[in-house]
Amino acid sequence: MIGGLLGLERRRARWAGQAPPGPVRDLLSTPQPAARTDVAELRLLAIDLETTGLDPRTDHILAVGFVPLDGLVIDLSGATRLLCRADAEVGQSAVVHGITDDALADGLELGEVVERVASALRGRVLLAHHAVIERDFLSAASQRTHGVPLLTESVDTMQLQARVLGSHTGADLPPGALRLTTARAHVGLPRYAAHEALTDALACAELYLAQVARLSGGRPLSLKALQR
């Protein structure tokens, strides 16, 4: 847990020194947006993963969707969907995400997926709904394929939604109030088909715009304030 006590930039710098040359090292050696950066300037990458389960140590990434945000503008030209060729069988999780073993046979090697994500994430803050999942799975995948974790700042739309709903922990909210679909409906966003990585990433990015509009009320809002 020593690492947890060091600053993120220090840890990133340390891992960058051990990473093989390429996108993962570039990501780690590129500075993250400063904590005081205003949301109007903040560059993020909304990411959603489809996985075989919830444990990064035993479960696998099946698909990654991501779409960049430059300030308060979602740039669809950067929207990307990657399928990952998994070692394990998809099994029962196919019921949820609809990705079959056959589709995955055409997917990318995990190492390449990690590098594609790292390239897109460079200089950006990771944005996800319940971001700990995306952060931990990507980090574990990177550890496995490149020997170093993927360390970035992150913003979590699930936590932001709790604040939009006037709650600090979310514990006082009705069950399901923070789910992506429910959260979007609450702020008046259209209903999307769930559980497709790129659609969910876009859904998360749009939710972020709606949340920021509510939380800032037109006043400046910094990265640090988003992570509070």
Added chain:
Amino acid sequence: MTDLDLPEVTDFLAEHAPFAAVPREDLERLGRHLTVRYARRGTHLMSVGKGNDEVFVVRSGAVQITDENGSLVERGGEGTGFGTTALGGQPSRFDVVAIEDSLLLVMSSEVFTDLAGRCSAVRDFFSEQREARLRHALVSLPHQDRHSAVLQTRLRDLLRREPITTTGDATIRAAAELMAREQVSSLLVVDGDRLTGIVTDRDLRTRVLAAGLDTGQPVSAIMTAGPVTSSPDAIAMELILEMTSRNIHHMPVVDGDRPLGMLTSTDLMRLERANPIHLVGDVAKAKDLDALVLLSQRLPRIVDQLVHEDATADGIGRIVTAVGDAIEKRLITLAEQALGPAPVPYAWIVLGSQARLEQGPGSDQDNALVLSDEARPEDLAWFESFAAFVVDGLVACGYPPCPGGIMASNPEWRRPLREWQAMFARWVNEPTPEAVLRSAIFFDLRILHGERRLVDALHAQIAATARQSGRFLAHLARNAAHNEPPLGFFRGFVLERKGEHKDRLDLKRGGFHAIVEIARVQALSRGLPQVNTLARISAASGAGALAPETAANLHDAFEFIRYVRLTHQARQLREGRQPDNFVSPEELSSFEKRHLRDAFHIVRSAQQTVVQSYPLGFVT
């Protein structure tokens, strides 16, 4: 679904016009060129007067569009598009405000222009949106005050009862009884559906009572046969001018030959008197050229006044033409008085805008002489002096000579009927692009004075032959599309690059005159007799040559562009300058600029259609 597809974006676009018409592959590609933004309720997305480089489509939520006066143009939810009117940094004509929290799909002007260039459905959709907003603009024009509105009433709206008719073989007594019973001062004499004459109180007094005529005689013995008539589409002002200048009190209104009713000077009593009436009355009494010249100087004031009163451009065109007609007719009478009677029958014809009842202040004169075929070489000298008298008189009265020399003073345009017929036959049957360009003006032709049969013969020939010459029509159509509206694609107006009118906008060539030319092709292609542009548009629509929507759009565009021109010319007249068609963008209000652009878009799209309708493939 490809790796690049964004189903929630593509599916959404596919469900909304105009994107529904775009092929799926193109939509997927389009989706990847968009950005997504979010606006809270109350956010201003576009503001009047501010430039813009993007086109927006509401993904969810709702927006409200209002014009510069704050009046509502449109309120729209999912799928509503806006922003095309202010592309390229043009100042926006509208305020657009999110009235609900809204998610917006945004495309850059480059992406939109590319899409519109490739997909006609998208182009058409947004041009229709422009047209709808132009109509909003016409409605927003200041309301005409009662004074001018009254004088612009269409004659069909002044007719208050069914026509009271008799036949030529009825007795004078029966006719007089009918008049007494119906309490009218005149009767329409008909043969079946056709008007053959009129009988008035005065005829009964002077031709029956005073002459001691037997009242058992037929009405045909005392009626005025082949009377002057008016069209139901003429306006009250024209009727007043016509009746005043001819000193008559009864005017049958006919649709073709079919009588619709009678209008009398009493019917017009309710209508206010206005300056043009006095002017035309005075012109008809003018003793000599000097008197006419003085009178003609009143016209600019009248135009200025009409523009101020917000008369329609069409109405003002008709009034200016009526004054021009009166001056020209008076000159003809003065010439005949000076030179003695004509050696052979003739018709004095007017061409171009005057023939179409669309003369503007400062319009050139375009006229010609059709002589009876009996004319001998020694008769020609009389007509030469005659034409010189009228043409020079017109110049003195402020009607500049036609730069192309199309005037009766030019021997080329002073010919016996058979030569005119041969010329028209050549123009129609052996069209060359240059000949069609030069002769087009002769297809807008109206008799001003003289033997009607000479001109009827030409009208009949044109109506019968022009429609059958595909090559002639194709050349006319090509000419109609030749002058593009002075409008860049989303980049504002195209100004004159050099010369006297540098940095000004030509309202005529690719503007209202293009509409004149389009209407001409459509009318000639169906053998329609109308000459007035709006009448041609409406008749062409009735004959199926123009879609009703296109006709309505052209009508609006024609009115609007000419309205802007008249405002400009009235200003020039006030400053003592010669009126022209070149307006500087600075003198246009933002309202005029924006709606002028819409009108030019309509012209451009009608030009494309007319070229397709009369394919150039026929032209060798």
